[in-house]
Every structure is written in structure tokens, then in C-alpha cells.
Amino acid sequence: MNNKITLLSQELSTLVNQLNDNLEKVMVVLFGRCSAFFDGRIKSHFTDGDRVLMIKKDLTILLHGSSGVKPVQWQLAGAGKVTFNVKSDIQLQMETYRPKTDESFFINFSEVYLALCYNIFEFDEAASIIGHERDFVEYLIKNPEIIEQNLQIIDSEKEIDFGFIDIWAKDLSNNCVIIEVKRTMATPADAHQLKRYVDFFQKKGEEVRGILVATGFPKKVKNYLKSFNLESCIVPWQDIFPTITRPSSVSQTKRLDDFF
Amino acid sequence: MNNKITLLSQELSTLVNQLNDNLEKVMVVLFGRCSAFFDGRIKSHFTDGDRVLMIKKDLTILLHGSSGVKPVQWQLAGAGKVTFNVKSDIQLQMETYRPKTDESFFINFSEVYLALCYNIFEFDEAASIIGHERDFVEYLIKNPEIIEQNLQIIDSEKEIDFGFIDIWAKDLSNNCVIIEVKRTMATPADAHQLKRYVDFFQKKGEEVRGILVATGFPKKVKNYLKSFNLESCIVPWQDIFPTITRPSSVSQTKRLDDFF
DNA sequence: GTATGCATCTCGGGA
DNA sequence: TCCCGAGGTGCATAC
Incomplete structure (x- = not known):
């Protein structure tokens, strides 16, 4: 063969x-x-x-x-x-x-x-990937006005007793703002995750807002956020990140004879 | 070929x-x-x-x-x-x-x-599988003493506003007991899920206990449960469900000539 | 090694 | 169709 x-x-x-x-x-x-x-x-x-x-x-x-x-x-x-x-x-x-x-x-x-x-050759198969949650968090830190005007970023990926907070900021009124970032539709579990972060800060007597960032919010999740006084923010990631250009040129060093 | x-x-x-x-x-x-x-x-x-x-x-x-x-x-x-x-x-x-x-x-x-x-033939490829969470829930309903003596099962797979409760029971003191069943190690998210359900009943003014059933509990999860006033129960599923016997006989109707 | 959370999760079930 | 949660999740990463 x-x-x-x-x-x-x-x-x-x-x-x-x-x-x-x-x-x-x-x-x-x-x-x-x-x-x-x-x-x-x-x-x-x-x-x-x-x-x-x-x-x-x-x-x-x-x-x-x-x-x-x-x-x-x-x-x-x-x-x-x-x-x-x-x-x-x-x-x-x-x-x-x-x-x-x-x-x-x-x-x-x-x-x-x-x-x-x-007889497959072992390349280093690491992909170049754009669009992990981490990319979105970094983008929002550089462009916080997408979420709200005059947000001051304090920290990100900060560990507290109950997990990692994606973004920690302060608003114009100096309220603490906890931001949880999702790359997909929000789920009930996402809302609850945010709630427990907010609870953590409220227990320390701080004035805290919580914002869930996602591409969409099903009704149930909206209701849940509302009942816990949390906020939502739709960010259409697909429109923000540019398309990878597809290289379509053929290497000139290869010729048909190389293949078979 | x-x-x-x-x-x-x-x-x-x-x-x-x-x-x-x-x-x-x-x-x-x-x-x-x-x-x-x-x-x-x-x-x-x-x-x-x-x-x-x-x-x-x-x-x-x-x-x-x-x-x-x-x-x-x-x-x-x-x-x-x-x-x-x-x-x-x-x-x-x-x-x-x-x-x-x-x-x-x-x-x-x-x-x-x-x-x-x-030219793959389209069989109905449904697997016979033993060991889904549902199997474990059903086993516990039939054997509630594994979790606690004198548990009275009220309902299972019951839908409430915030999701489905695996098992709903009452204990000796007539307290409501919400049981969440996991087939693996417990995760923080599991603990929060259970908390969500317990909160739902407590808001209705009921006395509620929550028990998380899993094969193991990492320290952090234990801490969560403790801070939420929830209980844990280790059930070693692998010891409970029997092994599928492996048929090793060869169909006598097939002969070597059938193959090539 | 264990634990933790993301994922192009995938997939099936229910409304 | 959308929504939601289970999964033999797989997998990288942090500890």
C-alpha cells in the first residue's frame, strides 16, 4: 500500500x-x-x-x-x-x-x-483555539463598558472559599460587582453559582451586585436571577470575535509525485 | 475486498x-x-x-x-x-x-x-446498560435503610420549580428529607444543587433536611455541606451492583466459511 | 496523585 | 423546537 x-x-x-x-x-x-x-x-x-x-x-x-x-x-x-x-x-x-x-x-x-x-506520526497536535471562556473574560476586562459604563475592574480569577470569581469590579456607586462569565446560554446552575459568590460577599457586610454574562437567558434562569436580585447581560460572542482566515494557498514545494 | x-x-x-x-x-x-x-x-x-x-x-x-x-x-x-x-x-x-x-x-x-x-449496517444499537443514576435511585427507594433507618419514601423524580428531586422522604421526627443521588464523587456543584432544593422547601416554611448521596466526598465539598447544614452519605455503588456475566460461547450456527 | 471546572462538551428526555 | 441535567462524561490544570 x-x-x-x-x-x-x-x-x-x-x-x-x-x-x-x-x-x-x-x-x-x-x-x-x-x-x-x-x-x-x-x-x-x-x-x-x-x-x-x-x-x-x-x-x-x-x-x-x-x-x-x-x-x-x-x-x-x-x-x-x-x-x-x-x-x-x-x-x-x-x-x-x-x-x-x-x-x-x-x-x-x-x-x-x-x-x-x-503508522501515524506523532505530531505535537496542540490546536490553536480562540473562544475559550478565558478569552472572553480577558476581553471583558479590557472592555468592561460592554457590561456597564464606568466599571472599575479590581481583580479576576480570584479564589474565594466558594470557588473562583471570573471578574470582580466596582461600579460608579462604589458597590462591589461580581461578574460570572459563560460562553453559552445561561443555565440554572450558573445562576446559582453566582448567587453563592454574592452571598459570600454579603455575609461580610458588603453591598454587592451580581451580573451573569452569557449569550442568552432562558425564562427559568431569568426568573431565578430576578428572585435573587441578580442581573443578566447578554454578550453575543460570535459577533465580537473575528473569523479565523482560512489559508487556501497550496505549498509550492510539494508536487503531485510526492503523494503516491 | x-x-x-x-x-x-x-x-x-x-x-x-x-x-x-x-x-x-x-x-x-x-x-x-x-x-x-x-x-x-x-x-x-x-x-x-x-x-x-x-x-x-x-x-x-x-x-x-x-x-x-x-x-x-x-x-x-x-x-x-x-x-x-x-x-x-x-x-x-x-x-x-x-x-x-x-x-x-x-x-x-x-x-x-x-x-x-x-457499508455499515444500521442496527438498532441500543445498549443494555446497568448503572445509570436512575438504577441507583430505584435501589435506594427499595432499600432506604442504606441511607438512614426509618426513612419513609414519599416520592421520587419529583419536579419542583428549581428542578427534579431524586428522592423525597420523611424521617422519624416527620421532618422532610430531600435526597440527591450521585453515582460518582460529590462535587461542589452537587452540594449547591441540593442546597437549591432545600431552600425551596424551607421558603415554604417546612422543616427540611438535605442528604447528598455519593461514592465519596472531597474535603471542600464536606465544608460546603457543613456550612449549608446539609448531610452526606457514602454509598459504595461498585460493591452493590453485580457484574454482568460475559457470554463466551460461540454460536454453533456460524462456520469459518461464513466469514470470507 | 487528587480535586476542580470547562467543554465546539454530547446525548436523551420532557414540555 | 428549546431547555435541562446526566455522563463510563474527557481533559487540562492547579494543588
């Missing part, structure tokens, strides 16, 4: 050896019909179905079905030994145990359509 | 047509070196690296790297049209847009090691 992909044997006794030899060295991918059992933090069982099994170099194990982002079953990296074997000459089985969490994972393939190794 | 797996062309202009023709009909999997851009709820960019692209029949798109359970980038099902095209004769590009969330996803392959279609 090429030096990156190796198709494995369709003969089970050979396949088993190929698989066991290559685990942890390359990524292994199997396409087949299988049933699966997981026993650990929860106990789950899937009956026979067409799936994709992906075993990464760190022994992360993913079993994907025909839809959805989440695997139907999986095991986190750090399994103990993963072993394949053949049962009764006709079924391929995978068995693993992850001691750290006392979890075991067992898959029984009634059919293997294709098995391959992928 | 077989009727399940079709290896696609290594010639880009042919590959593009094969891909576009098969999307939504089968699962498509590509192994290659690519850079990728996602712009939506967040903006993220990955530079060139070896990855696996999986496009499921529901147009869930997963881009997996060499480690970890989570894809490095992804898009939920329900993209608008997904299109492949060839750029400057030497790069394969994928482009998608998901109107619902105004998200776009763009991948540029500098190399394609292998591309294939997987």
Missing part, C-alpha cells in the same frame, strides 16, 4: 499475531461485526452490529457505530495489556483490563471485514 | 467523485496528513498532521489524532452539504457547513494514504 498503511491478513490466526505485534506501535483499525461488553464505572452490553474499532498508540480504544460523535463503547488510555485471540477458529476476540479504574472491555467479532495498521 | 468495504482510488480526481457520490450512503474513512479549521462555537486550527477522518452516514464528522478518546476536531450530525474537491491538482479538501449552529469545518489533505467506504 504505502509506508503508512498496512492491510492485515484476512486469515484469523495470522491476523491475531499481526494485531498483538503492532499494538502500541501503530494505530490499529478494524472494520467488522461484533458484540461488546464493558464492565467498570458502568456495565454495558451491545449486541452484534457493524462497527469500527480503533486502537490508538496510547491504547485508547474506541468502538464506533454508524452515527453520532460518541463511540458506542470505549476505554481510556492506559489499559493494561490488550490481547487479541481466536475463539473456536472463527471469532476474533479482544480483551483488555484497565487496572487504574478496574475496568474491563471485551469485544467479540463474528466477522472481520478489514483490519489495518496506520 | 468484500461487500462491506470498498477501497477508493488513489487518484485524486477520481477519489473526489467517489467520495461525493458515497457520502450519506455509507461511512467514509480517510487516512492522511491534513490541516484543519473549525469555525463556530469556537474557532480552532490544527496544522498538518497524520489523522483519521471518519464521516458517518448521518454526516457526523470526526477527525482523530494519535491519542485520546476525543477527536481533535469534529462536527455534529446534521451538516448541510459536505463536499470534497481537489485544489491545485494535489490537495484534497473537505468543506462543510452546519446551518443550525452556523459552524463550518474545513480540512485540507496534503496526503491521502488510504480512503475507503464502509
Whole structure:
């Protein structure tokens, strides 16, 4: 094929050896019909179905079905030994145990359509990401007038007994203002989180306002904020942060011959 | 190969047509070196690296790297049209847009090691799972003495203005007892959630106790509970629920010839 | 190692 | 459809 992909044997006794030899060295991918059992933090069982099994170099194990982002079953990296074997000459089985969490994972393939190794190169895969909550907090600290005119920022990411306060400020009347920042729609839990921060300061006898910043406020959350005398502030983040420009130029140093 | 797996062309202009023709009909999997851009709820960019692209029949798109359970980038099902095209004769590009969330996803392959279609059969993939929170709540309702002697269960999964109460009971002194059940270690948010429920009943002038059930209580959570006058109860779920027995027999109706 | 909270959380259930 | 909470949450980060 090429030096990156190796198709494995369709003969089970050979396949088993190929698989066991290559685990942890390359990524292994199997396409087949299988049933699966997981026993650990929860106990789950899937009956026979067409799936994709992906075993990464760190022994992360993913079993994907025909839809959805989440695997139907999986095991986190750090399994103990993963072993394949053949049962009764006709079924391929995978068995693993992850001691750290006392979890075991067992898959029984009634059919293997294709098995391959992928000699994936370990890049430093850190993403460049814009839009974490932290980015928004920093933006608001530099542009507090988005929330309210004449806010004086005092501190941010400040730890108190009940957690971390995103932004701590004072308003024109010298009231203490606690600001909690969310990058999504506000939830009841968000409102309550803010409430407990405000309570903390009020217990110390201070005059305190609380403002929840989010992209939207469902009715229930609005009611909750109102009943606790907290304020809301809608900030449409999508309109504030610019689009990443998509580089569409092709490197001139690569030529068609480089690929195959 | 077989009727399940079709290896696609290594010639880009042919590959593009094969891909576009098969999307939504089968699962498509590509192994290659690519850079990728996602712009939506967040903006993220990955530079060139070896990855696996999986496009499921529901147009869930997963881009997996060499480690970890989570894809490095992804898009939920329900993209608008997904299109492949060839750029400057030497790069394969994928482009998608998901109107619902105004998200776009763009991948540029500098190399394609292998591309294939997987004619995955749509089973009803519902899992049989034991160990959901609901199972624990039901167990406690049948065995309330695990929490406390002489508890009288009044109701469960009861909706109040601020959410659903797991278990609502009365103790020997006829006090109202609100019980919140967690299947994991208790978190500060759990403690606050319970406080929310207890506050609701106290406002109605009732004498209320709150008990948080979990497998463990970090010190900070203990402190929260204490300051809120709430109680804790450790229940070691893993010791209570039995192991799923693993069927290891092979169906006698299948023979080796059935497989290849 | 444990604990804590964010996340493109994803997903399912209920209104 | 929106809203809400559970999750085998995963995962980085701070301690």
C-alpha cells in the first residue's frame, strides 16, 4: 500500500499475531461485526452490529457505530495489556483490563471485514483555539463598558472559599460587582453559582451586585436571577470575535509525485 | 475486498467523485496528513498532521489524532452539504457547513494514504446498560435503610420549580428529607444543587433536611455541606451492583466459511 | 496523585 | 423546537 498503511491478513490466526505485534506501535483499525461488553464505572452490553474499532498508540480504544460523535463503547488510555485471540477458529476476540479504574472491555467479532495498521506520526497536535471562556473574560476586562459604563475592574480569577470569581469590579456607586462569565446560554446552575459568590460577599457586610454574562437567558434562569436580585447581560460572542482566515494557498514545494 | 468495504482510488480526481457520490450512503474513512479549521462555537486550527477522518452516514464528522478518546476536531450530525474537491491538482479538501449552529469545518489533505467506504449496517444499537443514576435511585427507594433507618419514601423524580428531586422522604421526627443521588464523587456543584432544593422547601416554611448521596466526598465539598447544614452519605455503588456475566460461547450456527 | 471546572462538551428526555 | 441535567462524561490544570 504505502509506508503508512498496512492491510492485515484476512486469515484469523495470522491476523491475531499481526494485531498483538503492532499494538502500541501503530494505530490499529478494524472494520467488522461484533458484540461488546464493558464492565467498570458502568456495565454495558451491545449486541452484534457493524462497527469500527480503533486502537490508538496510547491504547485508547474506541468502538464506533454508524452515527453520532460518541463511540458506542470505549476505554481510556492506559489499559493494561490488550490481547487479541481466536475463539473456536472463527471469532476474533479482544480483551483488555484497565487496572487504574478496574475496568474491563471485551469485544467479540463474528466477522472481520478489514483490519489495518496506520503508522501515524506523532505530531505535537496542540490546536490553536480562540473562544475559550478565558478569552472572553480577558476581553471583558479590557472592555468592561460592554457590561456597564464606568466599571472599575479590581481583580479576576480570584479564589474565594466558594470557588473562583471570573471578574470582580466596582461600579460608579462604589458597590462591589461580581461578574460570572459563560460562553453559552445561561443555565440554572450558573445562576446559582453566582448567587453563592454574592452571598459570600454579603455575609461580610458588603453591598454587592451580581451580573451573569452569557449569550442568552432562558425564562427559568431569568426568573431565578430576578428572585435573587441578580442581573443578566447578554454578550453575543460570535459577533465580537473575528473569523479565523482560512489559508487556501497550496505549498509550492510539494508536487503531485510526492503523494503516491 | 468484500461487500462491506470498498477501497477508493488513489487518484485524486477520481477519489473526489467517489467520495461525493458515497457520502450519506455509507461511512467514509480517510487516512492522511491534513490541516484543519473549525469555525463556530469556537474557532480552532490544527496544522498538518497524520489523522483519521471518519464521516458517518448521518454526516457526523470526526477527525482523530494519535491519542485520546476525543477527536481533535469534529462536527455534529446534521451538516448541510459536505463536499470534497481537489485544489491545485494535489490537495484534497473537505468543506462543510452546519446551518443550525452556523459552524463550518474545513480540512485540507496534503496526503491521502488510504480512503475507503464502509457499508455499515444500521442496527438498532441500543445498549443494555446497568448503572445509570436512575438504577441507583430505584435501589435506594427499595432499600432506604442504606441511607438512614426509618426513612419513609414519599416520592421520587419529583419536579419542583428549581428542578427534579431524586428522592423525597420523611424521617422519624416527620421532618422532610430531600435526597440527591450521585453515582460518582460529590462535587461542589452537587452540594449547591441540593442546597437549591432545600431552600425551596424551607421558603415554604417546612422543616427540611438535605442528604447528598455519593461514592465519596472531597474535603471542600464536606465544608460546603457543613456550612449549608446539609448531610452526606457514602454509598459504595461498585460493591452493590453485580457484574454482568460475559457470554463466551460461540454460536454453533456460524462456520469459518461464513466469514470470507 | 487528587480535586476542580470547562467543554465546539454530547446525548436523551420532557414540555 | 428549546431547555435541562446526566455522563463510563474527557481533559487540562492547579494543588
